[in-house]
Amino acid sequence: MSRTVEKAYDYILTEILSGRAGAGTHLREVELAEALEVSRTPIREALRRLETEGLVTVERNAGAAVATFSRDEVEEIYWLRAMLEGHAAARAATRITKDQLVELERLADQLDAMQHQDPIDIVAFADLNTHFHLAIARAADSIRLYALIRSVIRLPIVLLQQPEWRRRLSRAAGYAHHHAIIDALKAANPGWAESQMQTHIFASLPKRG
DSSP: OHHHHHHHHHHHHHHHHHTSSOTTOEEOHHHHHHHHTSOHHHHHHHHHHHHHTTSEEEETTTEEEEOOOOHHHHHHHHHHHHHHHHHHHHHHTTTOOHHHHHHHHHHHHHHHHHTTOSSOOHHHHHHHHHHHHHHHHHHTTOHHHHHHHHHHTTHHHHHTTSHHHHTTOOGGGGHHHHHHHHHHHHTTOHHHHHHHHHHHHHHTSOOOO
């Protein structure tokens, strides 16, 4: 069952990140089950998981739908990420291994190579960006902190697919920051690492207007 749930989760997540299932789109269990040729049970479990990650909303009478975000909610998400990931970067600065640093540099280089794509492959970008941030969270060596960060990490990527936010997002603003974060981690400087991570996150906050 776990593999079936994972399959359903990956399918629905890709539909959301690719923009094929836009904000507010109803996610009907029957249709998803038919598309994947599975029962409704793994679909339901996958939707619950996506709900805990903030990507899907589930209401008793309305069913599941792709989440939408107000300006206040977006700003709250970024503040939460800045606090959580800043703390993770500070912890990682004194715990990260050489192998983990090498992996971060590889991911940062791959992200650099994507910034000139037009149009950018959002699904691939989301995957690389998520791996980069979760690698730092993992290096922080805190199971609870990792779980909290994982729950909010994908939300800014989803915003890229919502027309009302697309033009406000500074998508390319954080590319250079990835290397600055790595430099701070290499220096084993918690304060610097925290500052660089928070700068990175706030730099990509969607602009008002």
